[in-house]
Amino acid sequence: MTATSIPAADAAAARARLLELIKELAVVRGKVILSSGAEADYYIDLRRITLHHEASKLVGQVMLALMDDAGIGFECAGGLTMGADPVGTAVMHAAVDAGRPVDAFVVRKAQKSYGMGRQVEGPSVEGRNVLVLEDTSTTGGSALAAVEGVRKAGGNVVAVAVIVDRATGAKEKIEAEAGVPYLFAFGRDELGLG
Ligand SMILES: O=P(O)(O)OC[C@H]1O[C@H](OP(=O)(O)OP(=O)(O)O)[C@H](O)[C@@H]1O
Ligand SMILES: O=C(O)c1cc(=O)[nH]c(=O)[nH]1
DSSP, X not given: OOSOOSOHHHHHHHHXXXXXXXXXXXXXXXXXXXXXXXXXXXXXXXXXXXXXTTHHHHHHHHHHHHHHHHTOOOSEEEXXXXXXXXXHHHHHHHHHHTTOOOEEEEEOSSOOSSXXXXXXXXXXXXXXXXXXXXXXXXXXXXXXXXXXXXXXXXXXXXXEEEEEEOSSSHHHHHHHHHOSOEEEEEEGGGGTOO
């Protein structure tokens, strides 16, 4: 299996169609309160994409191609529940379709106090190369919480990747605090939000 598992033309077509769908379905203009408590002029509701019958598969293909293009390999993919959950499973399915046994995982916001008492759910990430995913990032706080949870569980975080970057400092913060590369599939300029 070569590093690039999705043919370039297919990856480009998937990216173009996903961009169309994000613009059509996920971009909401108007005043909104964000997860951080800050106010913004627009919201990108990527749950309308990651849980969409057509877009979900494209998310997996686009994020896998993003990592392949950067030459970053990984064995597990996931992030902080819940925005990251369908991104992780989409990447898992795209990787498996390409013959690569990538597992997905979910980082709980708090460790479970009963049952297995885990914060990171799914096949173990211990000793494995882990890609931390998000649908989007503003302050980078959610992605950093996921990185912390994965590291506590013994995973080796190789990168953080998001579908849409809002250009609000998440890249700088994550790269400085987590010490791993931050990649994104689409910038806000491409969504007409620059
Ligand atoms: O970079 P940040 O400032 O952390 O903001 C980005 C986060 O905000 C949204 O999730 P939200 O916190 O609304 O929770 P949800 O995933 O449960 O919807 C989004 O899915 C990211 O996880
Ligand atoms: O910062 C956030 O809370 C946030 C921004 C955004 O565009 N989309 C989203 O789901 N969350």
